[in-house]
Amino acid sequence: MTGLLVAASVLVTGACAQIPQNGGVQRGDVTITDPGPVYLQPRGPRAGAGPEEIVAGFLSAQAGGVYEDWVTAREFLDEGAAQAWDPTVRTVVMARDPELDQVSGPTDETIAGAPTDLDDGSETDEPAEPVLAEIRGQVAVTSQLDAEGRYTEATVGTLQDLSFSLEQQPDGQWRITGTEDGTFMSDSNFSTIFRQTSLYFPSRDGEFLVPDVRWYPSTNTAAHAVNGVLAGPSEWLRDSVSVVAPEGTRLVLDSVVVDEDGTASVDLSQEVLGATDDERAMLRAQLEAVLLRVSGVRAVEVTVNSAPLDIRTRVDPTRDPMPALASPLVLSGEAVSTVSSSGVEPVEGLLSLAGSDPTALAISVTGAEVVYRSGRTTIRTAATAAEPSRVLLTGKDLVAPSIDRFGWTWSGDMLPGSPLQVVSPDGVVTAVAADWLDGRSVVSIQVSRDGARIAVVSRDGTGTAGQTRIDVAGIVRGDTDIPVRLSDALVAGAAVVDASQVVWVDESTLAVLAQGQTSGVRTVHLVPLAAHSEALSGVEGAEWIASGRGRRAVYVVTTDGELLNRATTGATWTRVAQDVRLPTFPG
Incomplete structure (x- = not known):
């Protein structure tokens, strides 16, 4: 498409600059x-x-x-x-x-x-057609x-x-x-x-910052982002996070000035004075998390009508947490095992799962507890030397479990219309309402590490091959952090076909095991919540995936028991273990 000129300032050093041909090598500072x-x-x-x-x-x-x-x-x-x-x-x-x-x-x-008025100079009272x-x-x-x-x-x-x-x-x-x-x-x-910009809102308990990804113009990005924070989270996330900025709080001049030292000055209207000290501290933490990721910003100063905002408390909520384990647990033979450079070793203290037909694993956020799916009908805790295995949930065809940071184990039948179910740490089973799942079959789930969101792969009620959908929803919790319902869904990865498993890669990216569109080979797709999906190179016989934090921490296991990841080069799959299955990170 024609009609656009690109304006940019380019510094060119040409004939007057040459690469030195002799003399010693000297160390110097380079500023880009x-x-x-x-x-x-x-x-x-x-x-x-x-x-x-x-x-x-x-x-x-x-x-x-x-x-x-x-x-x-x-x-x-x-x-x-x-x-x-x-x-x-x-x-x-x-x-x-x-x-x-x-x-x-x-x-x-x-x-x-061509003109539309008459060329012969005559006049008429009738308007031209x-x-x-x-x-x-x-x-x-x-x-x-x-x-x-x-x-x-x-x-x-x-x-x-x-x-x-x-x-x-x-x-x-x-x-x-x-x-x-x-x-x-x-x-x-x-x-x-446009530039991708993550807004952050505190989890209901204030322990984590939860992202709400937006795209803003590359000019005046800081002001757009602050206005986004003050306006509040997207509707699907609203009941799963907290809003601490008092209603009506706004930028005084609708701009954020960044001085030559990189300090962003956020001058807010007097409505912010209605916030408690804890709310002001959290608002500052939100603004710092957002603005310190904007190019050129190194510090954030919050004022009210140009006077420093009085904030006496300091809070430090976690953003994009690392999982408790550096590498996944796997099933080697009948033993839950660790994977390291020295090999595959059984987890000390966990008893063998022999005779229980394990088909999926889940690990608590701390890494201290392991549950597994026995066949397709039972979710159980893994037995230790001190505690026997306990049945958490039974069903007809249960989805692989996920454990959130509050200790709730998530699963549910993969039958059309069957609800998601959660099991409390003390064994109480509760159904979780999600209207948008009516008539759909859940294929895979995983709760985010902040505990505020859940990723869901589901299939339409007809069971048509390839008709899967990837959604992310907010988890609405009641007293004692019990999950009550899911918010309306945010559709992600619309271009991904025939998905079978989903895991979280980072705070705003999923990894999905699905069919490659061109090769037809099942492989891992990186699915940002607010950007194009990307299919990684195909893996023949890909069967199960897991992910720590970041794309180099994505693992895939094949039907032949080879465990592969991309940590070495970031671009190609490398074998890290063999004769294993069901790789799993906490979550």
């Missing part, structure tokens, strides 16, 4: 400067352009409009359409330029730049942002129809009179203009 955002400069309409060129130019100018309030893009619209069009309601990311066709109106050859045209098209969509920067990945092959009404103006120029709201841009322009 962040070049800052690249600005796209849109072009306005060309005089005499026909309807199709006007529409193409309008679409092309929209990306750069993020920087200049879409002033140039509105030049392609007539006065009424320019006032009515709202480009901020959504951002649609296109895989390629749209295909456009003129379906009505004069052709380019007869209308380009408007000269109209219509352009239709279709665009392949890869993703979409809503007005608050929430990202949704599109399923493979998603197409959106486009329709534009145009009218030739009194001066002979064509302008668009009707178009739908929103901004359309290419994937490359989206990557240039």
Whole structure:
């Protein structure tokens, strides 16, 4: 798509700079400067352009409009359409330029730049008939942002129809009179203009910071992020975290100034004075967690109407925690075992699972307790020298268990309409409501390490091959931290096909075992909650996955018992153990 100029400052050292050919090697300091955002400069309409060129130019100018309030893009619209069009309601990311066709109106050859008033100088009381045209098209969509920067990945092959009404103006120029709201841009322009930004909100007990990932323009990112924090979490997460900023709290000047030392000044309105000291301390922790990840920010100063905000308490909630184990536990023979550079060794104190047909493992957050699925019908604790095995849950076809940080064990039957169930540390079984799972069969679950969210793979009630869905929902807890219900779901990894297992890689990324779209071989897919999914290289016979924190801590085991991971190179699978199965990290 044409119509955009890229403006950037580039320092070139050419003929006047040479690599020294002699002399000693000297040590020196090198400073690499962040070049800052690249600005796209849109072009306005060309005089005499026909309807199709006007529409193409309008679409092309929209990306750069993020920087200049879409002033140039509105030049392609007539006065009424320019006032009515709202480009901020959504951002649609296109895989390629749209295909456009003129379906009505004069052709380019007869209308380009042609005036509509009479040429012979005669006068008439009858108004001239408007000269109209219509352009239709279709665009392949890869993703979409809503007005608050929430990202949704599109399923493979998603197409959106486009329709534009145009009218030739009194001066002979064509302008668009009707178009739908929103901004359309290419994937490359989206990557240039927007930055992924995690907002953070405290868990209900204040122990953890839970991310709510957004995408904001690369200019004034800090102000966008602070406004996002003050506005509160997304609806699906709202009942699973706490909001500490008093209602009505806002930035005084709708900006965050970052000085030459990297200190970001967050000047809040007086409503923040209604927060308790503990709430102010948590708000500061939120703002630091968000802003210290913005380029150029090294410290955060919170003020109220330019005066330092009085905060006497310091809180330090955990963000993106590391699992208690550096490598997964596996089943070697009938023994739950550790994997290390020295080999595979049984876990001291755990008794053999011989005769119990273990088909899945789960480990408590501390790593101190192991439960397993016996066959497909029973969830049990692993026996120790001091404690015999106990039955936690029975069913007809139970999903592999997950243990949250409060000690609740999650499972449930994989039958259509069967609810998720949790077992308390003292053995009480409770069903967890989730309306969006009605009529679906749960395939795999894992609770996030912060305990506020759960990832779910489910299949539609027909059991159609490949018709799986990956969702993340907030866990709404009652007294004693009992899970009561799941929030509405956030759909993730819409492009991933035939998923069979899900685990958490970090605070905002999942690993999913699913079919590769091109190879057909089952492999691991990295599924960010707010970005494109990525299929890792295929693994023949991939059967089970596990993950610590980070993509180099992802493991896969094959049907032949080979345990592979990518820690060595980060790009290829390397064997780390053999004759093992069911790798598992805490969670």
